[in-house]
Amino acid sequence: MRIRRATSQDNPAILALLENTAQPGAMTLTFERRPDYFRGAAITCEEPEVWVAESDGPSPELGAVYNVGRRRVWVNGDCVPIRYAHDLRIAPGHQGSRLLFRLFRTLKATLQEAEWMQTVILRDNGVSRNTVASGRAGLPGYYPFGTIETSVIYTRPGRFQAPAGLTVRTMTRADRGALLALLEREGPRKQFFPWLDLSELHSSPYFHGLSLGDWVGVWQGETLKGVLGSWNQSDIKQTRVSGYRGALEWLRPLHNATRPLHGGLRLPAPGECLSFVTLHTLVTENNDPQWLAPLLEHAVHAHHRDHGAVVCGFFTQDPLREAVRGFRRRTLLSDHYLVSYGEDPRPRLHPDRIPYVEVARL
Template sequence: MSYQIRPACAADNEAILSLLQGTPQQGAVTLNFERQPDYFRGAKVTCEQPDVWVAEPRDARGKVSAVYNVGWRSLWINGEVRRVRYAHDLRIDPEYRNGMILHRLFRQLRKQLAEGEWMQTTVLHDNQASLSTVASGRAGLPVYYPAGTIETSMLYTRARKARLPADITLRQTNEVDLPEMATLLNRQGRQKQFFPYWDVQRVRGDDYFYGMGPGNFLGLWVKGELKGLLGFWDQKAIKQTRVLGYAKGMGLMRHLYNSHSMLRGGMRLPAPGGVLSYLTLHSLVVENDDPELLRLLLDHAVSFFHGRFDALVCGFFANDPLAKVPARYRRRLLLSEHFLVSFDGDPREQLDSDRPWYVEVARL
């Protein structure tokens, strides 16, 4: 099979969306991770500067048999802001998986990377097919260096009464708070590895912050000083988790499970074809990584959004002390393996070992 591997363009949108729809994740619940209605709009949220490539069969012009994005984001690395690639959205049409297409894609990728350049990527822990192929170290592929496990939590919303200490104020942010928010985000970001660089003025309409505004945060003030932030982002307009079907028996259990969820809180399972109802959290920072301040923010959030969303999605590296806070809530846990990918040696040796690692699940 002969392919043309080329940069993607706007005309490829429908073909890419079709490819994404045709590569679901199988299991007791068959899920599809979609980017309707515009793949490129979502690509501009995942990466500040997308770098999307497609493989087009030469005998089927207009068809996309594979896609990947290795765009750049601005991150704090060793206390400085650097542009780092994030490799994601690698999808190959099942019809073409038995050929040499994966190796051809990686040969193209090798040409794109500068000397010594490395990338981040994540692979779902349950995605054994990917872990055994692209992360296997086969000849011609870059090396995937293990770099931590990510715990993504779906915290079930529910009504609860949270009492704040007398010296603490917790409220939704607004335009006036932006300078103070920028100070906190960049002070905290500089201390961590992989924390996104924030220019909060961009929340007024930048593509990288599509659907976000100055009010899309909960702020926590201690004695009048901003000490914690929790961003929230409804991303249904750019990506969806759609339920395509249920394993035998699960369809009947769905109604019982949903009744239980209405009483105790939980992710309601839609009929096949429906999408899951969740809100993505981002920019979770608290002064001195104080778990008690994070607990106050999450307590407020799970109650504040109850009735509008079934769950709140947040993520931490498993070795982050703050990862213990989401474990206190009723949740569903999803594990992912984080890798640093390079053709030119181990990037982990370049990282300061005393800085905690951060993951922004809203941009995965």
């Protein structure tokens, strides 16, 4: 196998590899990136760095892919570029071979001295936790740094009404200054909150498909107290259900039959995609969940007509997680790691800063 940087010519083979490597669980899922893997990679990282392994010969076949691109995030109150390791897929015919170790050997040569990365592994993905995060010789250290709870919140019919004394509305150009002030004040207080240069909103692929109108704010009088954004990424990222296990397999028809009565996410037939909107930039004044609750309530009503769910995620120690408890939802746990070939990076991080996850960019 030859390991090299990927090019746009690899797009069809990468898409096929993603679709042939499902993630196990109660729902077996494939995370797809049609029509262009590289377009999706550009919203995950500002600087994607995609590598592939292919066989030698006149008709090379793709054996693996991974992405270790960089994005700017706040770390200890400073804006720094940090790599995010993701989309590691190994073709079924090469799983269990030495290819994994060769990939990590290439990665080690790629990283700068003392450089570390973030990565996230689904709790249900025991295969990855038992291989890449196993601590075997030749692999980097995977240092646990928090648990992420992703909530699939069911949308529901009805009209939204803001609580007394508050206004919830779509952001306009006149609100841009208030939005920037809130992000600049609250973002640096969290670990890994993304650096957002809104001057690039309509020019950078990092914001593909977004406009200022995709953010909604909650106001108390003239003061912006919190925001969240909605991002329909179905034109570049798809979550396809390959199959079901256990009770979910036989409960699916009953759930779908009663869905018109109670709302919720339609469970598609095997081979179909889930329909949801991903929430992003969930920020409130002083990280107070009271300002997030009406924004979530607005989202579950606003998106009901076209989607069965809205999706967001928090580290389990984040107080904002309290805002989702009152909604009908399904949860998914993931383990967050800091990855390094050198020393453990965790002691460098200020313990008083709560970590942030942007599930729209995972």
